[in-house]
Amino acid sequence: MFLLGTATTFAGAFLAACGSEPSVEVAAADVPVGSAAIFDGFIIAQPTVGTYVAYSQACPHQRNPITEVEGDTVRCTAHNSVFNITDGSVVSGVARDPLIPAKLEQAGGRLNVRN
Numbered sequence: 001m002f003l004l005g006t007a008t009t010f011a012g013a014f015l016a017a018c019g020s021e022p023s024v025e026v027a028a029a030d031v032p033v034g035s036a037a038i039f040d041g042f043i044i045a046q047p048t049v050g051t052y053v054a055y056s057q058a059c060p061h062q063r064n065p066i067t068e069v070e071g072d073t074v075r076c077t078a079h080n081s082v083f084n085i086t087d088g089s090v091v092s093g094v095a096r097d098p099l100i101p102a103k104l105e106q107a108g109g110r111l112n113v114r115n
Contacts, residue, residue, distance in 0.1 A: 045085035
């Protein structure tokens with residue numbers, strides 16, 4: 001019984017850890033005005049002073065990581081899809097769907113982002 005209880009406890013803890021939601025916390029000052037920055041699976045943008053938006057770093061086309069920030073756009077280098085940071089819309093490339101939004105909360109000078 002002890003081994004069964006231990007295995008059950010371990011399995012529950014393991015599954016809980018695997019199910020944790022990806023998140024990141026950054027200083028708002030680390031996000032440039034009129035542009036974006038990429039942090040641990042998320043794109044965080046500040047299109048205008050004090051206005052922040054966040055997206056998944058996964059390209060909606062084939063889920064490749066978006067790795068380049070170019071002014072007010074981000075680009076997936078896998079197939080050259082370009083997205084607007086203000087609303088996530090497709091600017092050019094093969095992608096048809098906009099960036100995948102992430103949840104963003106601002107607390108003072110910190111930004112908390114999660115899926």
